[in-house]
Amino acid sequence: MLLENVAPSVGLFNGAHVEFVGPLYLEDDWQVTLSSCEYRDRVRTSGVTLTTPLDTPASDRERMYQVPVGSVIVKVNGHTIDGDEHRLDELVAASSTVQLVFHTPKHPPHLPEFIVVRVPNYTENRGPNILGIEDADDLVPIRMVKRARDKGKNNRAIGGGEESRTEFRVGPPLEGGSAFTGFKGQGATLDRVVAKVKAWVETPGFWTVVVSRVRHPHHLHVPTDQWPTVEEIQVQRLNPDVLEAEIFERQMKINAAKTWRHFVAAEDDGEWTSADNVIGDAVHVAWRRLHTRDVASVVCDELHAKGVDVSVSDVQHVVQKMSHTDEALILADHIYLTSRQHCCLVRSKIQRGRRRPTTTKPSKRPASTSAGRGRRGKGRRIS
Structure with a gap:
């Protein structure tokens, strides 16, 4: 995934998903200009080979940010040194400004100049062929960038104060990704996801x-x-386990709402009182038995028969409060499929199966047997 805007008009925008193709190493050598003091302070070599990364000065950063480890110094101030360490020291000491030419490594694991990616719809968006080679119309080289980050107050103190405030990282403005099935990803929490699972939604x-x-x-x-x-998502309801899971989930929500109603009644400032719960339990039973919301008069009569003095308005008030909780799921439509719903989902599944591309496997020739060739088998002859 691209982490910065490169060319949004052709699909290279922050957050765009691209396909990694490979690293690109340029054949050109790198030229870096330093003062003799900077050379002594920053350049570390073994012979004429760089042993630590060299951050380039601002004047040379148009092309690269850092000379990688393993780079070989081939020229100093225009003079070829041919791997001679003593000649390198002489040429550096003879001038106050040192112009170095490095021959950088051209293979992994060394950092390349570019990362080549394949950009979806790049050609359709009229993106140019940057590489200039055949069959590379949708390939785009992404240049390395240098990112700075504050090491933090504690790390600055350990690292030496203000000079160690910032550390840098050189790399492509890309974030790697991996592909796996939804089964493998179950339980994972990911930063970003591209979901291509339409063929599996009926699972x-x-x-x-x-x-x-x-x-x-x-x-x-x-x-x-x-x-x-x-x-297409509803097709999974043809599986009886899905319906059973929905029934179980609904019942758990109803039970939880009833439990919560009794729990808050035990608190001093709860929205439910003990008297409300007496009415609520009766409403709960009436809803299950009659499957209608208008049970105020029925509940009122039943509670009067039990010696509980309530009015119809009290019952209506409790019914109104219960209607805004999951306990009202008692009145929801049945989860089981009707004949019409079942037929529609079966038809959708059949049509979906026809649209799904299938891979035709070559037919295998059956293994030859004595019976297949008309020879005498065990106890009988097949012609």
């Missing part, structure tokens, strides 16, 4: 697992062609 619970792997909806991207329809 019970699969869609919910995939879209809930991130902390915020802004961190989830579902490509346009991967959005399932409501009907």
Whole structure:
């Protein structure tokens, strides 16, 4: 994933998903200009080979930010040194300004100049062929960048005060990603997710697992062609286990709402009182028996028969409060599929199966047997 805006008009924007192709090492040598004092303070070599990374001065940062370890000094002030360490020291000592030419490593694990990525829809957005080679229309080289970060007050004190305030990292403005199935990702919390699971949405619970792997909806991207329809998600309800899970979940919500109602009644300033709970329990039973919201008169008569003095307005007040809790799920429609719903989902599943691309496997020739060749088998002859 790209971490900065490079060319938003052609799809290279912050957050764009690109495909890694490989590193790109340029054949050119690097030229760095330093003063003799800077050379003594910053350049560390073994012979003529750099042993520590060399941060380039501001004048040379248009092309690169850091000369990598393993780079070989080939020229000093225009003079070739041919690997001679003594000649290197002589040329550096003879001038106050040192112009170094480095031959940098051209293979991993050394840092390349660019990372080449494949950008979706790059050609459609009229992006130019930057590499200038055939079949590379959608390949784009991403240049290395140098990022600074404050090491913090404690680290500054350990590292030597103000001079150690900032540390740098040179690398591509890219963040790596990995691909795995929703089954593998179950239980994981990820920073960013691209979900391509439309072919699996009829698997019970699969869609919910995939879209809930991130902390915020802004961190989830579902490509346009991967959005399932409501009907495609509902196909999973043909599985009886899904319906049983929905029934169980609904009942747990109802029980939790009833438990909470009794729990808050034990507190001094609770929104439910003990008298309300007596009425609420009667309403709960009436809702289950009659499956209608208008039970005020029935509950009032039943409580009067038990010696509880309540009015219809008291019952209506409790019914109103219960209607705003999960306890009202008692009155919800049945979860089981009707015949019409079942037929619609079966039809959708059949149509979905027809649209899904299938891989045709080559037919295997059956193993030859004595019976297949018309020879005498065990006890009979097949022609």
